[in-house]
Amino acid sequence: MAGKLSVYDMALHGVNTTTSPVHLRDGELTKAQNWQTDPTLADGCIRRRDGMVKLNSSALAGSVKGFMALPLPSEFTTTRVFYAPINDGTTNTWRRSTDGVTWTTITTSTLQKCSVLTHSDNVTNAGTFSTSIRGVVPLASFNNRLYFPGDDYNSTEDAGTDTDPTIYEWDGTTATKLMTIPQSPQATTKCSTVMGIVPYSSSELLISVYDYDATPNLAKTRVLLYNIVTSSFEQLGPGTDLRGSVFAPYVYQGRVWICPANFVSGYQMQVLWIRPGDNTWTADANLPAVTVGGVSMVEFLGDLYLGIHSSATQDALIRKRTASTAAWSTVHTSDGSGTGQFYAPLWVSSDGLTILAFWNNADGSAPLQRVLSSTDGTTWSTELDVVADLGAGNGVVPGSPFRDSDGSDYLPIRNSNDTGVIKKRTSGGTWSTVDTINNLRGAMMALRTVA
Amino acid sequence: MPFYIAVAGGTLYRMSTTGTATALTLPSGVTIDSTRVARMAVLDRKIVVVNAPSRSVWIAPDGTVRPLGLTPPSGAPLLSGTGSGTLSGTFKARQSFVILDANTFNLLQESPFSPLSAAATVTSQYLLASGVAISPDTITARRLYRTVTNGSATVFKWADLNGNTATALADDLPDASLSLLAAPTELGNAPGMQPGTRMTLIATWKNRLWGVGDKDVDVLRRSGLELVYAWPSSGTYAIPPVKADQYGITGLIPRKDEFGICKRNIIWKMVGTSPDDFELVQVRESKGRGCYAPDSIVVIDDVAYFLGGDGVYTWGPNGIGSISDAKVRNWFATDTYFNRSRYENAFAKYNSKYHGYELHLANAGDSSENRWVFYDIAKGTWWGPHITDAFTPTWASEIIDTNGVIIPVMGSSAGHIWQQNQTGFTEDANDIALDLVTAFHSQGTPDIEKHWGRLSLISKIQAAAGNLSIAAKVGALDAAVSRTLSPSQLLGREIFSPFGRGRFLNLAFTETTNAQGCELYGYEVEPVHELGRR
Numbered sequence: 001m002a003g004k005l006s007v008y009d010m011a012l013h014g015v016n017t018t019t020s021p022v023h024l025r026d027g028e029l030t031k032a033q034n035w036q037t038d039p040t041l042a043d044g045c046i047r048r049r050d051g052m053v054k055l056n057s058s059a060l061a062g063s064v065k066g067f068m069a070l071p072l073p074s075e076f077t078t079t080r081v082f083y084a085p086i087n088d089g090t091t092n093t094w095r096r097s098t099d100g101v102t103w104t105t106i107t108t109s110t111l112q113k114c115s116v117l118t119h120s121d122n123v124t125n126a127g128t129f130s131t132s133i134r135g136v137v138p139l140a141s142f143n144n145r146l147y148f149p150g151d152d153y154n155s156t157e158d159a160g161t162d163t164d165p166t167i168y169e170w171d172g173t174t175a176t177k178l179m180t181i182p183q184s185p186q187a188t189t190k191c192s193t194v195m196g197i198v199p200y201s202s203s204e205l206l207i208s209v210y211d212y213d214a215t216p217n218l219a220k221t222r223v224l225l226y227n228i229v230t231s232s233f234e235q236l237g238p239g240t241d242l243r244g245s246v247f248a249p250y251v252y253q254g255r256v257w258i259c260p261a262n263f264v265s266g267y268q269m270q271v272l273w274i275r276p277g278d279n280t281w282t283a284d285a286n287l288p289a290v291t292v293g294g295v296s297m298v299e300f301l302g303d304l305y306l307g308i309h310s311s312a313t314q315d316a317l318i319r320k321r322t323a324s325t326a327a328w329s330t331v332h333t334s335d336g337s338g339t340g341q342f343y344a345p346l347w348v349s350s351d352g353l354t355i356l357a358f359w360n361n362a363d364g365s366a367p368l369q370r371v372l373s374s375t376d377g378t379t380w381s382t383e384l385d386v387v388a389d390l391g392a393g394n395g396v397v398p399g400s401p402f403r404d405s406d407g408s409d410y411l412p413i414r415n416s417n418d419t420g421v422i423k424k425r426t427s428g429g430t431w432s433t434v435d436t437i438n439n440l441r442g443a444m445m446a447l448r449t450v451a
Numbered sequence: 452m453p454f455y456i457a458v459a460g461g462t463l464y465r466m467s468t469t470g471t472a473t474a475l476t477l478p479s480g481v482t483i484d485s486t487r488v489a490r491m492a493v494l495d496r497k498i499v500v501v502n503a504p505s506r507s508v509w510i511a512p513d514g515t516v517r518p519l520g521l522t523p524p525s526g527a528p529l530l531s532g533t534g535s536g537t538l539s540g541t542f543k544a545r546q547s548f549v550i551l552d553a554n555t556f557n558l559l560q561e562s563p564f565s566p567l568s569a570a571a572t573v574t575s576q577y578l579l580a581s582g583v584a585i586s587p588d589t590i591t592a593r594r595l596y597r598t599v600t601n602g603s604a605t606v607f608k609w610a611d612l613n614g615n616t617a618t619a620l621a622d623d624l625p626d627a628s629l630s631l632l633a634a635p636t637e638l639g640n641a642p643g644m645q646p647g648t649r650m651t652l653i654a655t656w657k658n659r660l661w662g663v664g665d666k667d668v669d670v671l672r673r674s675g676l677e678l679v680y681a682w683p684s685s686g687t688y689a690i691p692p693v694k695a696d697q698y699g700i701t702g703l704i705p706r707k708d709e710f711g712i713c714k715r716n717i718i719w720k721m722v723g724t725s726p727d728d729f730e731l732v733q734v735r736e737s738k739g740r741g742c743y744a745p746d747s748i749v750v751i752d753d754v755a756y757f758l759g760g761d762g763v764y765t766w767g768p769n770g771i772g773s774i775s776d777a778k779v780r781n782w783f784a785t786d787t788y789f790n791r792s793r794y795e796n797a798f799a800k801y802n803s804k805y806h807g808y809e810l811h812l813a814n815a816g817d818s819s820e821n822r823w824v825f826y827d828i829a830k831g832t833w834w835g836p837h838i839t840d841a842f843t844p845t846w847a848s849e850i851i852d853t854n855g856v857i858i859p860v861m862g863s864s865a866g867h868i869w870q871q872n873q874t875g876f877t878e879d880a881n882d883i884a885l886d887l888v889t890a891f892h893s894q895g896t897p898d899i900e901k902h903w904g905r906l907s908l909i910s911k912i913q914a915a916a917g918n919l920s921i922a923a924k925v926g927a928l929d930a931a932v933s934r935t936l937s938p939s940q941l942l943g944r945e946i947f948s949p950f951g952r953g954r955f956l957n958l959a960f961t962e963t964t965n966a967q968g969c970e971l972y973g974y975e976v977e978p979v980h981e982l983g984r985r
Contacts, residue, residue, distance in 0.1 A: 003981070005892055011832075058472065060457060060472055073452060324621055
């Protein structure tokens with residue numbers, strides 16, 4: 001009887017090299033080089049296997065010996081955009097630059113307005129220069145976000161009903177209000193302004209706020225620890241009634257350090273530190289005289305440096321806390337006299353080998369406003385003559401420096417006549433003007449986002 | 452957007468989804484041996500690379516490459532009293548080296564501790580730590596720990612001495628302000644974290660890294676919880692039999708709730724969730740079965756696939772067993788097909804589109820892994836051995852494209868990453884040579900001469916006729932090719948004249964048309980008559 005061989009099940013059997021030729025089933029194969037089944041399009045058939053294409057057109061340096069794909073956002077390539085808020089009463093805009101060379105103005109329609117200084121002008125009631133150096137207070141930028149105080153509130157010095165200051169987050173596209181600063185339980189009025197925002201951990205910000213209390217005519221301050229993940233915050237050291245105003249908390253030796261400025265209260269200011277969770281701040285040292293206060297801190301070569309503003313009777317100073325002795329000493333003294341002198345901001349170059357300080361010596365030796373530098377913290381020299389750019393005067397306002405990833409520093413500076421410049425210091429110590437613009441608010445930061 | 456890490460020619464690269472590669476800067480003094488495979492693991496968004504680097508490294512999300520382990524402080528700080536402070540009593544201290552994030556002060560890495568210092572007694576003074584060690588690595592601070600007043604040995608975080616220059620710190624931080632938690636307990640270095648040793652194997656399981664060194668090959672090490680840099684000495688497990696062979700641990704299998712530790716002839720597993728309850732258990736029925744190729748291990752749906760000495764095995768919830776013995780045992784248990792002396796170099800990957808395990812092996816007599824076989828998990832069938840004329844595979848892995856699709860890839864000896872599962876049936880202008888051999892058909896009567904009638908071939912119609920060739924053997928098992936057919940792939944169905952007389956019919960299909968498919972639905976031979984008187 002005639003039979004028939006039908007083989008339509010090769011896909012079901014594949015290769016069998018173990019069974020003897022006599023015992024193989026009809027659909028089994030003894031070799032199937034470059035054949036495959038196709039359960040996605042034609043289950044049951046066998047066909048030529050799919051081809052391959054190169055992922056990288058340019059060959060790597062040799063034989064590939066390891067490879068891994070990561071389903072993580074790549075932060076290898078980031079885009080850095082500089083932002084500098086403008087303290088202009090009519091427009092309230094930001095300067096923006098993608099390269100630090102070409103700057104453009106953007107409006108508040110795309111970015112919430114940064115808090116202007118007029119919310120807390122009364123800080124100057126004591127006849128000091130607080131407004132002029134308020135620009136040194138920093139904004140924060142980390143985790144691909146920029147954090148800044150909003151301008152959408154009324155302080156006791158503004159018209160209308162007082163409201164709480166705000167904190168905003170900017171991701172390059174959207175500005176989101178994160179929180180409002182509640183009134184201090186130790187003050188009779190709402191918080192006047194946010195002084196500084198400093199990163200503390202990958203999820204926390206230190207926010208220093210000024211709680212001017214008109215009734216007893218006292219300047220009060222708080223430092224808040226804000227968790228950007230949980231949107232919760234706590235006041236550091238609530239058991240301490242801090243006086244003055246903290247320009248910028250500083251993290252050193254694993255602790256949070258402050259030295260409030262002393263514009264209103266005429267109080268004996270101290271350098272204090274705390275660890276989150278402590279109930280009170282610990283005093284490390286008194287400042288050399290009553291009525292002076294701290295305006296900037298930085299760590300250099302393991303020691304802590306403090307810039308101090310002057311009073312009518314005490315010149316401005318740079319003080320150093322030597323780590324090996326825990327003792328404070330003066331490493332630079334202003335040669336002017338009376339109020340108006342200050343050393344702020346202090347910062348350290350990217351290589352860690354140079355400490356820099358904006359010095360306003362008010363009426364001392366020329367140039368009256370300059371940037372000092374030192375490589376040992378003891379011997380200081382003038383590195384930038386600010387007067388040459390903007391003229392002399394106590395109204396020459398330094399901003400907060402931004403240390404770029406390429407080792408250069410950017411420093412906004414504004415004069416009392418509202419003219420201003422953004423200076424750039426290369427990693428080699430060469431200064432140049434990269435933007436000339438009126439009404440710089442003083443703060444500056446770069447937002448780094450994943451490209 | 453996903454990204455990739457590649458190691459080739461002694462260089463560490465990050466690669467974009469479009470294949471743009473950028474060399475990463477290695478830490479000072481670290482080199483990559485271009486002859487060694489680089490094994491990687493991910494923990495806490497940190498990518499760890501071992502075996503190929505002279506010193507294991509980890510890659511931060513921003514591309515910064517750091518040594519996996521920092522050199523420990525060489526000695527303890529010297530304690531004494533200084534100045535006028537608030538501390539009174541006896542103290543001891545340790546130090547470590549740390550790297551803190553420049554912007555957020557987050558702890559990125561910490562070295563093992565120094566020894567505990569000698570005790571110092573102070574009276575209303577600052578406690579001075581002098582002689583604080585300088586790190587040979589790039590660090591951001593030295594972290595000091597001290598005992599509470601009159602404490603014995605338990606230390607608490609005290610202060611950071613920033614930078615890597617100053618060598619002394621005085622402080623009178625009261626006990627109450629010390630960190631509430633005792634110092635970390637999981638610090639420590641593992642093989643490969645210092646020059647002179649290598650970590651050869653690495654895997655991630657239960658939010659810890661697990662590794663094996665090249666000097667103590669029977670010992671498994673684990674890291675601290677979510678810590679790539681901290682490998683406590685308490686996390687050390689000797690895997691029996693110890694010193695029984697030169698290979699030691701040959702593979703690590705991170706399954707969902709069990710962690711396999713392979714030797715060549717046995718498999719152990721770690722169970723538990725934390726150091727408190729981690730327990731080593733021998734995998735049942737694994738005696739005599741083990742893994743020969745660390746890079747052949749692929750876990751698919753909680754089942755591990757790996758190459759043993761005589762075949763491919765699986766280990767999953769249903770136990771351990773061979774998946775190759777039934778049909779292709781002689782692929783792996785003889786020298787006919789593959790170079791068994793290179794089994795330790797075999798590597799594998801998962802092809803998710805076709806739900807298969809792909810194992811790369813060296814062809815018999817060859818010294819590179821220039822063949823691969825495919826195991827169809829759903830059907831339990833084997834395919835191959837496959838070959839490509841475009842390149843010599845040196846590595847297998849997968850990529851995640853911009854749409855999140857996982858695509859298997861091969862690395863080549865020429866430095867390219869080749870994506871599989873691509874349309875076009877071509878590889879850099881090279882054809883994909885087909886070679887298929889059917890069974891010896893006998894119609895169930897191998898002893899009876901038959902007349903084999905006409906072949907009817909059913910195939911998918913292609914754009915061109917192609918060069919499909921069918922070599923037919925009719926006769927005994929040793930019959931020579933008696934006839935060669937050349938079907939056109941333009942027809943879809945083609946009938947050929949009868950084959951003739953013989954006990955068996957065997958067909959061999961070959962096809963080498965570049966950039967064209969070849970798809971067979973099946974074939975028939977009709978009629979088939981048994982011949983002779985019965």
